[in-house]
Amino acid sequence: MSYRILVVDDSPVSRRMVCRAVIMSGLDVGEILEAGNGQEALDLLAKSWVDIVLADINMPVMNGAEMVKEMAKRDFMQVTPVIIISSEKSEKRMEEMLGLGVHTYLGKPFRPEQIKQVIGQILREREEASRG
Amino acid sequence: MASAPSSDALSRAVIALLADAAFVFAEPTTAPMPAGDNPLVARLTLELGERWELYVCVQEKLGQMLAANLLGTESETGEARAAASDAVGELANILAGALAVDLFGKSVVCKIGIPTVAIEPARAVGERLAKSACRVNLETEEGYALAVALIAQGGT
Numbered sequence: 507m508s509y510r511i512l513v514v515d516d517s518p519v520s521r522r523m524v525c526r527a528v529i530m531s532g533l534d535v536g537e538i539l540e541a542g543n544g545q546e547a548l549d550l551l552a553k554s555w556v557d558i559v560l561a562d563i564n565m566p567v568m569n570g571a572e573m574v575k576e577m578a579k580r581d582f583m584q585v586t587p588v589i590i591i592s593s594e595k596s597e598k599r600m601e602e603m604l605g606l607g608v609h610t611y612l613g614k615p616f617r618p619e620q621i622k623q624v625i626g627q628i629l630r631e632r633e634e635a636s637r638g
Numbered sequence: 639m640a641s642a643p644s645s646d647a648l649s650r651a652v653i654a655l656l657a658d659a660a661f662v663f664a665e666p667t668t669a670p671m672p673a674g675d676n677p678l679v680a681r682l683t684l685e686l687g688e689r690w691e692l693y694v695c696v697q698e699k700l701g702q703m704l705a706a707n708l709l710g711t712e713s714e715t716g717e718a719r720a721a722a723s724d725a726v727g728e729l730a731n732i733l734a735g736a737l738a739v740d741l742f743g744k745s746v747v748c749k750i751g752i753p754t755v756a757i758e759p760a761r762a763v764g765e766r767l768a769k770s771a772c773r774v775n776l777e778t779e780e781g782y783a784l785a786v787a788l789i790a791q792g793g794t
Binding site: 516517518519520522523526564565566592593594595596597598599602613614615 | 655658659705708709710721724725727728731732733734735736738739742744745746747748750751752
C-alpha cells in the first residue's frame with residue numbers, strides 16, 4: 507500500500523528538501539503533494555485524503571499552528587498525523603505544538619534519517635492500529 | 639533588553655549552520671563584502687518585546703551554490719539560479735531560530751518574521767553592516783564572501 511504525503515512550507519527550497527528526504531527514505535510513498543501555507547494545505551486536505559502532513563510553522567496567510575488548530579475542528583482531518591519541521595527551537599513552542607496534537611516536532615536543519623524514522627514510526631503505528 | 643551575542647558567537651553559529659545545513663565551509667575574514675558585486679540580502683525580524691533585524695548578505699554565486707547544495711543539483715543550473723534567493727532566505731530563517739534561543743532563551747516563544755530577499759547595492763549594504771556591533775564577515779573555501787549582522791531596533 508502506498509501512502510500520500512503533504513508537505514507544507516512557504517519556501518520552495520525547503521519543500522523540495524523535505525520531498526527529497528521523503529523520497530530517499532525508501533518508504534512506500536505513492537504521491538507527495540505540496541502547499542505554500544496552512545490555508546492551501548487545508549484546501550488540499552478538504553479535497554484529497556492525505557496520510558501524513560509535514561509542515562513548517564512560520565508561513566504567511568496561515569501559519570502551521572493555525573493550520574493544526576483548524577485541522578482539529580474537522581473530523582476527517584483530526585486523525586491525520588502532523589510532523590512539524592521548524593527553525594524555531596524554543597521549548598515552549600515545541601510544548602505548545604505537541605499540546606495541539608502534533609505527532610512530532612523536528613528542528614531545522616533536519617537530517618533525512620529523522621524524516622524516515624518518524625514517517626516509519628507513524629506508518630507502523632497505523633498498521634498496528636488497523637490490525638488491533 | 640536582551641544583549642546581542644558576541645561577534646565570535648555569531649560567527650560560530652553561522653559557520654556551524656553553513657556546514658550542517660548546506661555543506662558550505664567558511665572561515666572568518668577581515669575583508670569586507672566585495673564593493674563591485676551587489677549581494678543577495680535576506681532580512682528578517684526577531685521580536686519579543688524588543689525587535690532585532692537579522693541581515694544575511696551573500697554574493698550571488700554563493701546564493702546559487704547554497705541553492706544547489708540544498709536541492710542536490712549543480713550550481714550552474716537554471717534551477718539553482720532560480721532558487722538562490724529562496725535558499726538565502728531559508729538559511730536566514732534557520733539561523734534566526736538558533737539566534738532567537740541565544741537572545742531570549744529556550745523557555746519563551748520569540749516571533750520570527752518571514753524573510754524577504756533582494757539584491758541590494760553593495761555600498762548601502764556596507765553602510766548597514768558597519769552600523770552593527772554584532773556582525774561577522776566570512777569567506778567560503780571557494781572564495782565567496784558573506785556577511786551576517788544582528789541589528790537592534792528597539793522595543794515594540
